[in-house]
Amino acid sequence: MAENRKTYGEGCIAAHALDLIGDRWALLVVRELMLGPKRFGALRAGLPGVATNILTRRLEDLERVGIVRRRSLPAPASAPAYELAASGLALAPVLRELCRWGAAMPGHDPGLPISPTALMLSMEAMIRPAGRFTAGFEMAGEAFALTADASGLQIRRSDAGTGEMSFAGHPNDMASAIYGPAPLADVVASGRIRFTGDLGRGQAFVDLFRLRHPVPAGEDA
Structure with a gap:
């Protein structure tokens, strides 16, 4: 680690982990990057609140400690991009548990921006498996193929239109369709998202995902 990096200066392994990934935005x-490599511009689009110089610094820091690495995307992109190394991919359970913990805490504002990748990872964390569904999602120029089954939710980047049903729209509108109280048919009728497939199956799929409500002090979940 570079000498000018901040450190907690503790032998605690949790503190050591935070020395590596605890900086803001890291x-x-x-x-x-959890669902695959991205170019700098795509990263910037997914993190609208970060300044360009801060993003550059965080990528340099994460690359220095072996969490992120650079690679060249195949044609037709043929451009440099960033991807997670094995140690970065190993943080997937940490992100899932942060989603679950955060959903149980008060104060979450669903009106703030959410990236397509962030929504996909939140769905992976919040699913209650039941039955098998396949669905395609398209948001802000990114497309994903989802398979829900008894083991949970599997997500991969894909072409649009993959699966028995497809959803398309702005990420925040999509989050409202997945987690909001309105029936899927009403959200589709309002024009906020586009849906193709059987609406009954679509509603059953959406019903797999529920944000956990805050737990009052002194009560168990």
């Missing part, structure tokens, strides 16, 4: 950079 873990969110990891989040944006």
